Amino acid sequence: PEGTGAGGRSVAAPSVIVPVHNSECWLDECLKSVWEQDFKQTMELSVFNDASKDSSAEIIAKWKMKLEDAGVPVIIGSNNSSQPRGVGFAKNQAVIQSSGAYLCFLDSDDVMMPQRVRLQYEAAIQHPNSIVGCQVRREPPMSTERYTRWINNLTEEQLLTQVFTSHGPTVIMPTWFCSREWFYHVGKFDEGGKGVPEDLLFFYKHIQKGGEVVRVNHCLLLYRYHPQAATHSVLEETIWNHRVRFLEDRVLSSWTSFTIWNAGKQGKKLYRSLSPANRKKVTAFCDVDEKKITRGFYTFEESEERPKPKIPICHFREATPPFIICVKLVSSLSCMYKISKCSL
Known part of the structure; x- marks a missing residue:
């Protein structure tokens, strides 16, 4: 050396x-x-x-x-x-x-x-x-x-x-x-x-x-x-956007469909941040919260598509892998992603 x-x-x-x-x-x-x-x-x-x-x-x-x-x-x-x-x-x-x-x-x-x-x-x-x-x-x-x-x-x-x-x-x-x-x-x-x-x-x-x-x-x-x-x-938003692009390039580019595990604020933010092509791959949100599941679907109001996309919300036991598990960490200002291809 x-x-x-x-x-x-x-x-x-x-x-x-x-x-x-x-x-x-x-x-x-x-x-x-x-x-x-x-x-x-x-x-x-x-x-x-x-x-x-x-x-x-x-x-x-x-x-x-x-x-x-x-x-x-x-x-x-x-x-x-x-x-x-x-x-x-x-x-x-x-x-x-x-x-x-x-x-x-x-x-x-x-x-x-x-x-x-x-x-x-x-x-x-x-x-x-x-x-x-x-x-x-x-x-x-x-x-x-x-x-x-x-x-x-x-x-x-x-x-x-x-x-x-x-x-x-x-x-x-x-x-x-x-x-x-x-x-x-x-x-x-x-x-x-x-x-x-x-x-x-x-x-x-x-x-x-x-x-x-x-x-x-x-x-x-x-x-x-x-x-x-x-x-x-x-800025937090700058970090978020870079992470989403990396997730898309590194993982989602090879997936044809997936489920977002979290029908709350963080999961919806992830969905909205995806490219149009990757949003179309989202088959459902899944959760354990009965109130979120009872709503039945999430409507992407910001979309210019007509009719606006409606993504089903189901219980995690009924969801289809692979999953992007999107959870907010107690110590952080935004969520983490965990990638899972396994059935539960």
Whole structure:
């Protein structure tokens, strides 16, 4: 995994990829955690400063000296315009300017445990077509408690089967570690800027190209929750629409018919969000609620078809598989999908 790059310089095994925008509050701790890694081979730090207006540049310069004194090369790039280009752009630029055969992504507000690079590097070598994640510790400790439990406790099988949930990628972006070759095979991050879920879009492309999802079952990252986090700029409806399109491409494209298990708000929202072709594949809604079943059918009032489509509502025991089970999770703002082809 090591060799010689452009200009004859040594190519690191992993590059730690850090996009930065106005991160002065957290950047010292973040870069100190790079300095404290127990990884014994060559590694480098690649930082891209995306139009920060605070003292981020000075903090980066200070740590460049410390890290290079410790034998860790530091590459710094920057967008010096008045406006940031966004997280996807900053990550891509940090990757482009780096040389490592593997990429260790680190958000500028998070902190790595000393063994992170070493353990994920070992896992990535064994799984070359994978995104390798890890368990996390949330800061503050009680923020997003259910979400954190979900991140840390998914089984190996669930890392792939729960890719349709409202929580997003089953290994969260700040924990990602993958090979450079695979990253470029998937095709880099979307650079649409603020409001674009670049991590979710990349994750979906990764799955569609046959990528694996692996998690190192050690807590290797302090994962901060705070109001300035970029994730808060992504609208719930944007996430929903991307998930529905992924569901259609990944699953429904090969089904001729199916039943939506949930005749309530979430099931109906899913039906309305489907493409016209996939709405025609819905044979029924099913439920256990007698009031919903007694209504007999759901009328799609927004349809321009005449007569308007009427979808039967039946008891789940009378329903025909396959099913899309659409349930609202207590900890989330929208529903998850579970795909089932089994009869009950």
